Amino acid sequence: MLVKRGERMSFSFNGETRDYLKVLRGRKRPAWASVTRGLLIVPGKPGGYLQNTAIQPRTIDVPVMIEGENIANLQKIKEDLASWLVTEEPKELIFEDEPDRVYFAIVDETFDPDELVRVGQGTIKFICPDPYKYGLEKEAIFPSDVVSLNYEGTAPGEPVFELEVLQPVTFAMIQNQNDEYMLIGKPVNVEEQIPIEREQRIFWSEANDLTGWATGNGIDGAVAGSIQTDGYRFYPASYGTGTGWHGPAIKTSLPEVLEHFRVDALVDFFNSGSSVGRVEIYLLDDAGAVIGKIALKDITAHYAETYGEARVGDSNINYHLIDQTGDTPSAWNNFYGMLRIGRYDGQWFAYIAKIDPKTGVHTARMYRSWKDTAGQFTKNLAQVMIHFGQMGTYTPATVKLHDIKVFKWNPITQADIPYIAYEGDKITFDHKDKNILINGETRLDLKDFGARFFKLKPGENILTVYPEQAFNVTCRYRKRFK
Numbered sequence: 001m002l003v004k005r006g007e008r009m010s011f012s013f014n015g016e017t018r019d020y021l022k023v024l025r026g027r028k029r030p031a032w033a034s035v036t037r038g039l040l041i042v043p044g045k046p047g048g049y050l051q052n053t054a055i056q057p058r059t060i061d062v063p064v065m066i067e068g069e070n071i072a073n074l075q076k077i078k079e080d081l082a083s084w085l086v087t088e089e090p091k092e093l094i095f096e097d098e099p100d101r102v103y104f105a106i107v108d109e110t111f112d113p114d115e116l117v118r119v120g121q122g123t124i125k126f127i128c129p130d131p132y133k134y135g136l137e138k139e140a141i142f143p144s145d146v147v148s149l150n151y152e153g154t155a156p157g158e159p160v161f162e163l164e165v166l167q168p169v170t171f172a173m174i175q176n177q178n179d180e181y182m183l184i185g186k187p188v189n190v191e192e193q194i195p196i197e198r199e200q201r202i203f204w205s206e207a208n209d210l211t212g213w214a215t216g217n218g219i220d221g222a223v224a225g226s227i228q229t230d231g232y233r234f235y236p237a238s239y240g241t242g243t244g245w246h247g248p249a250i251k252t253s254l255p256e257v258l259e260h261f262r263v264d265a266l267v268d269f270f271n272s273g274s275s276v277g278r279v280e281i282y283l284l285d286d287a288g289a290v291i292g293k294i295a296l297k298d299i300t301a302h303y304a305e306t307y308g309e310a311r312v313g314d315s316n317i318n319y320h321l322i323d324q325t326g327d328t329p330s331a332w333n334n335f336y337g338m339l340r341i342g343r344y345d346g347q348w349f350a351y352i353a354k355i356d357p358k359t360g361v362h363t364a365r366m367y368r369s370w371k372d373t374a375g376q377f378t379k380n381l382a383q384v385m386i387h388f389g390q391m392g393t394y395t396p397a398t399v400k401l402h403d404i405k406v407f408k409w410n411p412i413t414q415a416d417i418p419y420i421a422y423e424g425d426k427i428t429f430d431h432k433d434k435n436i437l438i439n440g441e442t443r444l445d446l447k448d449f450g451a452r453f454f455k456l457k458p459g460e461n462i463l464t465v466y467p468e469q470a471f472n473v474t475c476r477y478r479k480r481f482k
């Protein structure tokens with residue numbers, strides 16, 4: 001966008017602009033952030049030794065004019081200005097005369113304009129804790145396993161690599177020409193090792209069909225009402241009636257009985273101040289006895305507060321892995337995400353996490369584990385049961401189940417190398433936020449000790465992906481400028 005001489009500019013902040021605000025002459029937008037050099041001065045030697053360099057936060061002073069209908073309206077504009085610009089963390093700042101550059105800024109100090117009738121003039125001071133400025137996000141699709149990426153920034157860039165898995169893999173690796181690499185998992189030594197499917201999916205219901213499901217029993221409450229499917233999700237068609245916890249339950253048998261297992265359920269739990277309800281996944285043995293469960297519930301009338309519950313055992317003899325809200329009382333409110341419970345070699349574990357529907361990233365995560373050293377809870381898993389619950393006549397929460405999967409955990413030896421991802425999975429190497437994700441779930445535990453979240457260097461970057469022909473790779477990044 002070309003700005004003509006004499007034309008007043010504006011800017012966007014956090015994706016918003018204001019018609020009442022114009023930028024005046026005299027703005028201070030430095031060519032680079034302040035650089036401070038640490039020097040060691042040696043007596044008798046000319047000059048000094050450069051010991052270190054510190055790049056200071058970038059400051060941007062923007063003189064502005066705000067214009068209202070009258071002096072009273074001008075005060076309301078100042079309130080709106082504060083609502084817009086005063087944030088808890090840096091947001092995108094873009095100027096009209098530099099539309100392809102982004103600053104991550106936060107306002108500093110105050111704005112006290114000189115006012116005359118319906119016009120106010122003053123200076124807004126922005127500070128950028130991240131001293132660099134950025135280009136707009138770019139995306140590069142790798143046409144092969146070895147690519148040359150020309151990075152045009154003047155400061156090293158922080159890429160995000162997304163790997164769509166095309167076949168089962170025991171490792172995933174991206175390396176540059178400087179022998180810097182990111183690696184998860186382990187390659188297979190074909191002379192001494194064999195790849196193994198440690199987690200073998202034996203059951204998957206996509207909640208599109210009730211065939212094979214029967215009315216359940218043995219819930220913590222009374223079974224009533226019915227469950228239907230809309231072709232994509234199970235939901236309670238009715239809850240029936242009851243004075244305590246009541247609602248429909250359905251169960252199904254698994255193809256085999258499991259000692260080592262993991263159960264994943266993808267659920268909705270949307271609650272409000274007026275609603276009370278629960279969604280529960282029960283684990284049953286071959287006789288239909290409860291051996292564990294994982295649930296979300298809101299038991300607080302007139303206040304939205306979601307509790308997670310992960311329990312080993314039945315309602316009489318048990319151990320709770322989780323029995324609390326998330327990090328805050330509202331952390332799991334209006335929940336779309338994962339409920340997980342399992343056991344491997346006597347170690348019980350539970351995991352609850354929201355899933356961002358746009359990015360697939362897991363948030364509001366909680367993981368707990370417990371070793372059953374006394375061997376008290378050893379019954380095998382033979383069935384799973386789904387229950388949607390209402391308390392008395394309280395308005396129920398909106399609950400649904402998107403899918404439920406059961407995995408068999410196969411024991412491994414030192415000679416076995418487990419697969420870490422399968423066809424259709426998505427691996428993310430986030431070098432910006434220094435995170436590793438598989439299907440949105442953080443898996444930093446798989447990171448190789450020598451692996452690094454390397455940066456894109458100005459100029460040519462030769463990037464090689466391993467194993468060959470195992471991934472469709474996309475790289476997202478912003479050019480970064482000093």
